Amino acid sequence: MKFQAPIGMKDLTKESKLYRKLEDDFFSILTQESFTEIRTPILEDKKLYSRSVGESSDIVSKEMFETLDGLVLRPENTASVMRAFVNDSELCPRLAYFAPQFRKERPQKGRLRQFYQYGFEIIGDASPQAEIDSLLIIQKLYQKWGLTNYEIQVNFLGKKIDRENYINKLRTYLESCKEKLSNLSKERLEKNILRILDSKEESDQDIIKNAPIILDSLSEESKKQWQKILDLSSLLNIKLVINPLLVRGLDYYTGMVFEVVDTSGLLGSQKALGGGGRYDGLSKELGGQDLSAFGFAGGVERLIIATNLDNDKDQMKKIGFVTTEKSILNTLFALKKQTKDIIIDINVDTTIGFKKMFKRANKNNCEKVVIIGSDELANNTFKLKNMITGEEKICNYSYKEIVIKKLMDEE
Ligand code: HAM
Numbered sequence: 001m002k003f004q005a006p007i008g009m010k011d012l013t014k015e016s017k018l019y020r021k022l023e024d025d026f027f028s029i030l031t032q033e034s035f036t037e038i039r040t041p042i043l044e045d046k047k048l049y050s051r052s053v054g055e056s057s058d059i060v061s062k063e064m065f066e067t068l069d070g071l072v073l074r075p076e077n078t079a080s081v082m083r084a085f086v087n088d089s090e091l092c093p094r095l096a097y098f099a100p101q102f103r104k105e106r107p108q109k110g111r112l113r114q115f116y117q118y119g120f121e122i123i124g125d126a127s128p129q130a131e132i133d134s135l136l137i138i139q140k141l142y143q144k145w146g147l148t149n150y151e152i153q154v155n156f157l158g159k160k161i162d163r164e165n166y167i168n169k170l171r172t173y174l175e176s177c178k179e180k181l182s183n184l185s186k187e188r189l190e191k192n193i194l195r196i197l198d199s200k201e202e203s204d205q206d207i208i209k210n211a212p213i214i215l216d217s218l219s220e221e222s223k224k225q226w227q228k229i230l231d232l233s234s235l236l237n238i239k240l241v242i243n244p245l246l247v248r249g250l251d252y253y254t255g256m257v258f259e260v261v262d263t264s265g266l267l268g269s270q271k272a273l274g275g276g277g278r279y280d281g282l283s284k285e286l287g288g289q290d291l292s293a294f295g296f297a298g299g300v301e302r303l304i305i306a307t308n309l310d311n312d313k314d315q316m317k318k319i320g321f322v323t324t325e326k327s328i329l330n331t332l333f334a335l336k337k338q339t340k341d342i343i344i345d346i347n348v349d350t351t352i353g354f355k356k357m358f359k360r361a362n363k364n365n366c367e368k369v370v371i372i373g374s375d376e377l378a379n380n381t382f383k384l385k386n387m388i389t390g391e392e393k394i395c396n397y398s399y400k401e402i403v404i405k406k407l408m409d410e411e
Pocket of ligand 1: 276
């Protein structure tokens with residue numbers, strides 16, 4: 001019986017080199033910004049997410065992989081990081097992660113059931129500096145990864161009381177046009193009213209366009225905080241696009257929320273490259289002190305699609321050696337050790353024959369292959385096959401005189 005990887009989950013083979021590079025880039029920037037890496041358990045108590053992400057959120061209500069004893073595969077990392085911090089307040093308050101997350105969603109382009117996130121959390125900083133620092137870090141990361149086609153959409157959810165006032169206004173408005181709402185939005189009216197604002201249903205669009213916006217329900221204090229962030233970002237040339245309909249699907253947010261949206265069109269309908277915001281109540285909700293916090297997480301797979309990074313153009317070139325002659329191995333391995341910017345793939349086998357070794361070199365994406373059998377060894381020659389053009393020629397000198405770079409460059 002043959003088994004496939006679970007639906008929406010992938011074996012990473014060719015891609016793992018790229019994941020490692022992205023992870024290295026990520027931590028090299030984050031450590032410069034005084035972050036420490038955190039790795040939390042993949043399983044957590046389900047209640048951790050009902051209390052943080054929210055019982056009625058899509059994630060908690062239908063997207064978690066659950067075990068029989070009340071544990072779930074983590075659907076995101078913010079709640080776990082805060083849980084860890086509440087348990088050990090000696091932890092560095094700037095924590096970063098690059099880790100797999102799990103959501104039982106319907107898979108499509110840019111949407112998987114196991115996906116990686118690069119993310120960071122700043123705990124205990126109530127000043128707008130946390131917002132600004134985060135936005136600058138995100139810009140730095142995207143600059144490093146060559147991502148230019150994106151915009152940062154922002155909204156401000158204010159304090160709990162602002163949100164409650166807003167939800168009342170929104171409910172009155174939506175109830176007045178309930179009949180015209182899609183069935184999904186009718187359901188959300190009861191369970192998760194804010195999510196109606198990011199409905200993609202055609203019939204909801206006009207209703208949403210005319211809905212009251214949260215920015216009009218903010219208290220004077222919240223308005224001031226919001227203005228401070230806008231002023232600072234404009235001072236620092238951080239371009240923000242205000243989207244009054246942006247609510248995000250996780251309940252823990254207060255204050256500023258934002259999403260990095262792909263504008264290249266490469267991502268299809270899954271346009272969110274990343275998202276985050278302020279979540280000042282979460283520490284207390286999880287049994288800790290009343291601490292402010294702000295954070296962000298981006299999706300690795302979406303980043304790869306949006307940047308085309310998987311078409312690794314500057315991948316190292318590869319040359320294969322296939323031989324039946326064990327006596328030449330020392331020389332070949334010495335050559336491999338000396339060669340820095342070209343990969344040497346050595347295939348030596350006296351049992352499987354040239355054909356199979358050749359196939360292996362081909363599978364390993366070798367551009368050229370050097371062939372040395374007993375005849376070539378005796379005559380101080382070797383064969384060179386160009387795997388792209390299929391041409392094969394005899395080189396009339398010994399393998400000991402091979403200069404790899406020259407061999408790769410010659411026609
Ligand atoms: P989120 O918006 O749920 O936020 O996820 C962040 C990013 O993870 C998304 O923008 C997307 O790029 C990626 N992502 C989410 N679901 C999938 C999926 N099924 N397949 C592929 N990629 C996906 C959070 O998770 C918050 N914890 C972010 C945060 C950190 N807020 C504060 N701190």
